[in-house]
Amino acid sequence: MGSTAQFDPSSPVFRLHEGGKLAMRSKTALTDREALSLAYTPGVAQVCSAIADDPALARRYTWRSRLVAVVSDGTAVLGLGNIGPAAALPVMEGKAALFREFAGLDSVPIVLDTTDPDEIVRVVQQIAPSFGGINLEDISAPRCFEIEARLRDSLDIPVFHDDQHGTAVVVLAALRNAAAITDRELGDLRVVISGAGAAGVACAKILLAAGIGDIAVADSRGIVHSGRSDLTPVKAELASLTNRSGVTGSMADALAGADVFVGVSAGAVDEISVAQMAPKAIIFALANPTPEVAPDVAHRHAAVVATGRSDYPNQINNVLAFPGIFAGAFDAGARSITENMKLAAAAAIGEVVAGELAPDKIVPTPFDPRVVPAVASAVAEQAVADGVAS
Amino acid sequence: MGSTAQFDPSSPVFRLHEGGKLAMRSKTALTDREALSLAYTPGVAQVCSAIADDPALARRYTWRSRLVAVVSDGTAVLGLGNIGPAAALPVMEGKAALFREFAGLDSVPIVLDTTDPDEIVRVVQQIAPSFGGINLEDISAPRCFEIEARLRDSLDIPVFHDDQHGTAVVVLAALRNAAAITDRELGDLRVVISGAGAAGVACAKILLAAGIGDIAVADSRGIVHSGRSDLTPVKAELASLTNRSGVTGSMADALAGADVFVGVSAGAVDEISVAQMAPKAIIFALANPTPEVAPDVAHRHAAVVATGRSDYPNQINNVLAFPGIFAGAFDAGARSITENMKLAAAAAIGEVVAGELAPDKIVPTPFDPRVVPAVASAVAEQAVADGVAS
Numbered sequence: 001m002g003s004t005a006q007f008d009p010s011s012p013v014f015r016l017h018e019g020g021k022l023a024m025r026s027k028t029a030l031t032d033r034e035a036l037s038l039a040y041t042p043g044v045a046q047v048c049s050a051i052a053d054d055p056a057l058a059r060r061y062t063w064r065s066r067l068v069a070v071v072s073d074g075t076a077v078l079g080l081g082n083i084g085p086a087a088a089l090p091v092m093e094g095k096a097a098l099f100r101e102f103a104g105l106d107s108v109p110i111v112l113d114t115t116d117p118d119e120i121v122r123v124v125q126q127i128a129p130s131f132g133g134i135n136l137e138d139i140s141a142p143r144c145f146e147i148e149a150r151l152r153d154s155l156d157i158p159v160f161h162d163d164q165h166g167t168a169v170v171v172l173a174a175l176r177n178a179a180a181i182t183d184r185e186l187g188d189l190r191v192v193i194s195g196a197g198a199a200g201v202a203c204a205k206i207l208l209a210a211g212i213g214d215i216a217v218a219d220s221r222g223i224v225h226s227g228r229s230d231l232t233p234v235k236a237e238l239a240s241l242t243n244r245s246g247v248t249g250s251m252a253d254a255l256a257g258a259d260v261f262v263g264v265s266a267g268a269v270d271e272i273s274v275a276q277m278a279p280k281a282i283i284f285a286l287a288n289p290t291p292e293v294a295p296d297v298a299h300r301h302a303a304v305v306a307t308g309r310s311d312y313p314n315q316i317n318n319v320l321a322f323p324g325i326f327a328g329a330f331d332a333g334a335r336s337i338t339e340n341m342k343l344a345a346a347a348a349i350g351e352v353v354a355g356e357l358a359p360d361k362i363v364p365t366p367f368d369p370r371v372v373p374a375v376a377s378a379v380a381e382q383a384v385a386d387g388v389a390s
Numbered sequence: 391m392g393s394t395a396q397f398d399p400s401s402p403v404f405r406l407h408e409g410g411k412l413a414m415r416s417k418t419a420l421t422d423r424e425a426l427s428l429a430y431t432p433g434v435a436q437v438c439s440a441i442a443d444d445p446a447l448a449r450r451y452t453w454r455s456r457l458v459a460v461v462s463d464g465t466a467v468l469g470l471g472n473i474g475p476a477a478a479l480p481v482m483e484g485k486a487a488l489f490r491e492f493a494g495l496d497s498v499p500i501v502l503d504t505t506d507p508d509e510i511v512r513v514v515q516q517i518a519p520s521f522g523g524i525n526l527e528d529i530s531a532p533r534c535f536e537i538e539a540r541l542r543d544s545l546d547i548p549v550f551h552d553d554q555h556g557t558a559v560v561v562l563a564a565l566r567n568a569a570a571i572t573d574r575e576l577g578d579l580r581v582v583i584s585g586a587g588a589a590g591v592a593c594a595k596i597l598l599a600a601g602i603g604d605i606a607v608a609d610s611r612g613i614v615h616s617g618r619s620d621l622t623p624v625k626a627e628l629a630s631l632t633n634r635s636g637v638t639g640s641m642a643d644a645l646a647g648a649d650v651f652v653g654v655s656a657g658a659v660d661e662i663s664v665a666q667m668a669p670k671a672i673i674f675a676l677a678n679p680t681p682e683v684a685p686d687v688a689h690r691h692a693a694v695v696a697t698g699r700s701d702y703p704n705q706i707n708n709v710l711a712f713p714g715i716f717a718g719a720f721d722a723g724a725r726s727i728t729e730n731m732k733l734a735a736a737a738a739i740g741e742v743v744a745g746e747l748a749p750d751k752i753v754p755t756p757f758d759p760r761v762v763p764a765v766a767s768a769v770a771e772q773a774v775a776d777g778v779a780s
Contacts, residue, residue, distance in 0.1 A: 006440075007436075012428055012433075013428050013433040013436050013437060016418060016428045017429075017434075017451040018451065019450075019453065020417070020451065020452045020453025021416060021417050022416060022417065023417055023496055024413075024486065024496040025412070025413050025490060026412060026490045026491050027412065029491065030488060030492070032757065033701075033757075036700065037700060038402055038403050038406045039406060039407075039484050040487075041468060042468075043402075043403040044484050045470060046396075046397075046401075046403050047403060047480040048473055049397075051473075051476055051477040051480070052470070052473040052474065052477035054397070055476050057397070058476040060408065060409075061404065061410070062480055063410025063412045063413070063483060064410065066409075077438055078432075078434075079435065080439060083438055084442065085519035085520070086519050087438045087441040089441075089448060089454060090434050090438050093452060093453060096414065097417075097418065097420060097430075098420060101419065101421070102420070108414065108520075109520060111519045113515060113519050114516050123516045126502050126503050127502065127503075127513065128503060129479070129502070130499060130501050288432065366426070367422065367423075
């Protein structure tokens with residue numbers, strides 16, 4: 001990545017990161033005996049006893065019910081890959097800062113000195129009583145799927161792997177609006193997804209859930225189909241769920257006649273392939289910092305173009321999803337984040353700009369103040385409808 | 391405990407605890423693209439890469455170098471005992487608030503859904519890259535000894551079980567000043583410690599390290615001596631280190647002629663036993679909220695009396711020790727907290743009031759602003775002298 005060039009302590013980035021990006025604060029000043037006796041001994045014993053008698057009171061009398069653990073093992077960090085827990089910590093601090101700034105939620109980065117899935121599951125289970133929700137982050141595929149599934153099954157608090165579902169939710173929101181402004185039904189689109197990692201798998205699943213039947217996924221070896229002998233269990237499942245027209249071959253083969261390209265890998269796609277897409281094509285080239293299809297190239301062949309970058313219109317950014325999703329889950333006291341809650345989040349994000357749709361405005365900007373309240377409200381309502389609220 | 395009476399949401403204690411006592415804050419506002427691109431993608435990748443290249447930079451560019459994990463399994467909480475992780479959380483939040491308010495340190499409560507020592511050691515090792523130091527809290531004896539020892543041996547950051555060493559450091563500070571105002575040398579005192587749990591064992595060890603040779607420790611079954619067949623490994627070690635005069639029998643037997651009583655259990659001691667102590671006796675009755683010897687009784691037989699309560703003079707309170715100890719360790723980049731660093735902390739606490747000593751002023755009050763800087767400075771200096779600074 002070009003942005004990782006060198007260590008320059010005097011640059012704005014390094015100056016901003018000096019001492020880290022987070023701080024803890026005490027909500028009560030402890031400057032005299034009276035304050036200390038309420039917040040700590042002997043007063044706190046009353047609160048402990050009340051919770052011991054009625055565990056549900058922990059939600060009311062501790063900070064954990066609105067506290068997210070941002071958990072990573074540092075194996076799949078941004079475009080940097082497996083850089084380990086210490087080097088991943090600045091990203092997790094950034095994520096925690098986003099939870100605070102966008103949704104007013106408290107959040108703590110937890111980076112792990114293990115990459116073993118069994119150990120990761122166990123350690124998160126063990127620290128779970130400290131938190132109200134678990135945001136898994138930058139854990140490499142396919143381990144991320146198993147880790148999330150086992151934690152979802154075993155914990156009674158929301159567990160959410162943002163690299164999967166955050167991306168998928170925003171892609172669905174954007175795609176629904178892109179279909180609307182090009183006068184098509186979501187269900188009629190033929191979609192090609194480039195990348196069968198965390199984001200690719202989750203995008204495929206949420207698009208299927210939203211009613212898109214014709215999806216082909218490609219990884220670095222070409223289109224994922226049941227005839228391939230090199231598939232991981234997750235990709236084998238993907239092969240059985242997608243590719244109903246049974247295409248095989250390369251990305252170029254998949255793109256011929258496709259309506260939508262969703263790029264969630266760093267693999268570049270050449271202009272000749274893009275040119276074979278159907279009329280009014282939709283191109284989401286989300287790789288950062290270098291989109292799979294350069295925006296100027298994409299615009300020559302597509303009606304709607306989105307990227308992951310903040311310096312182009314239509315930025316597909318997870319920050320549109322995860323702050324509101326956790327806020328809504330916490331508002332409802334949700335024990336999990338259901339598939340319906342993700343669909344509700346996608347609908348809410350899309351609806352924010354429904355009255356102002358344009359080819360360069362299919363999603364709100366990350367700083368649109370309407371987003372988090374809309375998402376939180378939709379997610380909380382769906383949690384109640386799904387019976388996971390408390 | 392009388393203070394644990396009932397759940398009254400309208401009382402000051404419960405109102406103060408509503409929503410918890412801690413909050414996270416972002417040190418940088420994320421209100422526009424420029425800020426986001428510095429604190430998060432793409433800028434943060436530069437910081438991650440720099441740390442991946444040189445792990446020592448994590449200290450400078452993340453918050454962890456001044457971040458304490460307050461870790462508990464909820465097995466020995468205040469006078470409440472084994473109430474579990476959720477009910478222990480208000481105490482850990484209080485402790486984190488104390489770190490912030492007294493030493494300006496960030497701190498995160500981590501309560502654990504396991505009481506197995508192997509699992510506790512492993513989970514703390516796994517989350518350790520997220521933190522600059524580990525404060526173990528309210529973990530029952532004898533498991534606390536093994537857990538602390540194994541973590542100290544395996545981690546390169548400070549590990550400190552406050553129930554042991556915080557108490558021991560302040561007891562030593564107080565005892566040195568109590569000896570001074572009663573014109574005796576520390577080494578000449580005969581000391582009886584009531585309680586062979588976390589605090590009792592640590593008090594015995596620090597007093598031995600400070601030069602007190604004649605110490606007897608009593609547990610609920612009487613004086614700990616090598617002839618007993620019911621000793622845990624930790625108590626057997628204690629028997630070999632203490633009780634050089636070979637006393638056996640009850641607390642009353644131990645107290646006859648003793649100079650000092652240090653109570654770190656809830657076991658009451660009767661006035662007849664106290665009356666048998668040597669002239670100019672020193673009584674530290676630290677059980678909370680009910681001291682082992684009632685202060686008015688103690689004053690009839692002792693020259694100096696201290697308790698653990700804030701409503702009497704001479705409060706022996708861990709908050710005199712742990713904030714400054716961690717601050718000093720962090721200032722020095724210490725990889726561990728050595729025995730000498732604890733002794734240095736005790737000396738520094740005592741010296742704060744050296745010029746104003748009186749029978750009712752052998753330790754500073756918790757709110758004395760001189761304490762934390764003095765302790766931090768002494769601890770950091772000793773870390774350098776001990777070769778554990780970085």
